[in-house]
Amino acid sequence: MKAIILAAGQGTRLRPLTDKCPKAMVKLHNKSLLDYQIEQFHRAGIQDIAVITGYKREAVTTEHAIKLYTNERFAETNMVYTLFCAQDELQEDVIVSYGDIFYSEPALQKLMSSESDISVVVDTQWKSYYAERFGNPYDDAESLVLNEAGQIRSIGQSQPLLENIQAQYIGLMRFKQRGLEQIKGIFHESMQSDAPIGWGRAAEKAYMTDLLQEAIHRGFDIQAVPIDGGWFEIDSLHDYEVALKCMDKSELWKKAK
Known part of the structure; x- marks a missing residue:
């Protein structure tokens, strides 16, 4: 099992913290988000780590x-294109993580224990955390609909109906070999034909949720890995302050510092 961390974005909403570095290098208590993730992977026994x-x-x-890879077109592309800048790494069994998140050891272990071709971590108790981040927890919530078997049927649609928000995507997922072949097929087909994927974006501009939703459209199974909190995202200055407070008051985060 290997890990890929997506760390190409500019992080404009985190300025001035990102004036001189990407979001993954923003420090919380003198340690970068990147180092938090790498150390988390090491504790889980994952040593093969690529950063894009x-x-x-x-x-x-x-x-x-x-291993370092670079998306030379980071200013004009998005997450999916960034992932495929390290296509040589997309073999066998890969965990993909956004570079601006941090998550607890139980969340990672639960993902690693999944047997599905494509597994995606979702927070079923997201409302309290989103209320801290945005005031109204529904302001930034996207669709995430699960069927009775725990498979994702909708993910990443903006401004969804309230009944279509059963959990929230955190930016952490895993692809086994069959799942990797499925997403490779989607990406390359879209790049060659200019056909949009997911919620209507071209592959170069697509979010990871577009790639996942396109897999759902094509009948591929995506298994949700539910967690009860225990993660945070650093996408804005307010997110940064919320994360610092969480780390200071929680024994879970104190251990990680």
């Missing part, structure tokens, strides 16, 4: 051994 950079790539540093 873009914005301020020269600022991406760590004492840990990693």
